Amino acid sequence: MSLLRTSGNRTDENGVPYWRVMKSNGRRPRVGTNGIDLGIRGIYDKRNMLNDLTGREWIYFLNSVWVTAYPPVADTIGFDVRKVHPSPKPPQLMRDIIHFFTKKHEWILDPFAGVGGTLVGASLAEPQRYAVGIEIVQQYVDAYYEVTKCQGLKLQDMICGDARNVEVLTKRFGREFDLVLTDPPYYDMMNRRKPGQKKKLYGTDKSSPFSALKEDISNLPYNEFLDTLRDIIYSATKLLRRKRYLVVFCRDLQPTKDNPNLIHADIIRKLTEVPEITYRGM
Template sequence: MSKNEKKPLGPNSVDMGERGTYDKRNKLNDLTGKEWVYFTNSVWITGYSPTARENVGLKTRKIHPSPKPPALMKDIIEFFTKADGKILDPFAGVGGTLLGAALAGGDRKVIGFDLEKKYIDAYYKVCDDEQMKKYPLIHDDARNMLSHKEVVDEVFDLVLTDPPYSDMMAKERTGQRKKLYNDSTPKPYTELRADLGNIPIDEFLVELRKIMEIAFSRLKNKGYMVVFCKDFQPQAGQPNLLHAEVINELCKIDGLEYRGMRIWHDQAMSLYPFGYPFSFVMNQIHQYILIFRKEV
């Protein structure tokens, strides 16, 4: 065979042109081998423009202190589901996951939960303004997920969520947050005691596990659970490696296994001179995307 000649395709391969080759045995997603391998890169650098379609409705979603770019969620959804995938987000905020699923398209279904009505209203406004497919974002505590028919009647392929990290948001806003987000937003996410963002870290970890255990009960076997996490700044005597604590806590769920992470570098974040000129203070412009799988 000459150098320019294409290797003949195997019995399981489908030629997808520029996209590469799709393997018919692929039970996880609709990606080609090339696209699959690209996603497994442990570092992920993005910089979605606030006005791009990928960041649809940001102007409205900015009432939330930390809305996720829908395009980022779309890429995660496209890796962990096929076109008819079912997705559950217990902490949906202004709907980054739901909008990501709409961008991914197909016949996907998503159900989200959030405690704060104004975030839910903002999500529906974006759907109306931008003519995006609308999914149910239920106004309730995620601890009550099993009292909703939409959850009990479904088996999910993916749980994708971005929990509120303890008292992280309760700290004074830095110049960076003021610049990026509308500063009239109350902090943390809500004033409610039920908000996991308002409780001490030890309690938070236990409550997070309980909620993820409920989500796990509706996840299919071999289904993935993908959880965003950001560390706190280290302090004297406290390394504050929250991502490691979250991994250890969620691994207490019988049948859930940690499978690795992607580190997301958000290029939309600017660097600030924290600590300058006296000491090193990290400019944390990355987040962890922790990946677990149900193995029962």
């Protein structure tokens, strides 16, 4: 599920992560039989089947808390266009997740693509990855195309359609995917009034639902929402290569005295009803 992040800055003046400029105190890295010395990046192990990261990059990614930030106001990747969506994910964050869970030129599927944060992240990845996104709202699809054009990014495959039909919609690609990375609706959260930070960002506390479409799963009753999300994710993971990863973002509602509103816990329980899915942590 989603990673815990805090605001702050642990980079040097050139924006380089601190672990790339740490002094080694004179110690030379041990390359070993299967290692490749990539200089300041560290040692890459040729047995690494998941990604193209070195050992030190891998360890840094596995920190429970990342001391970093992706502030929307500093987002230069078309945020003014992407904010038509009530909850756009930072492409730089999606890029970092893609770097960890895929190798170069691998394929990512996002069945709830929104304004294309995952797709833009795949285009920002170095080396580049390929992505297919499905989004039910045409306005969000159009926003993705506009951002891609304005930023001069590689165009990924964005499909306007219902994620319930993910297997049919992706059939033309004739392939399995290496990662499913998605940020589904958090039930009816966007139908509620905005809290403080969102109010400052958007200049209003009015609710901003994803859409009024009856097919939009955020407009379903809660239990039906959970069942439908499970079924869509199950269909998406049937397109996933064996022993690869599903990464799902989730956010809880504000607790009340009657309900803790731990949506993430309900989603985890619901997704683990699928025999092929094993929960590995958040």
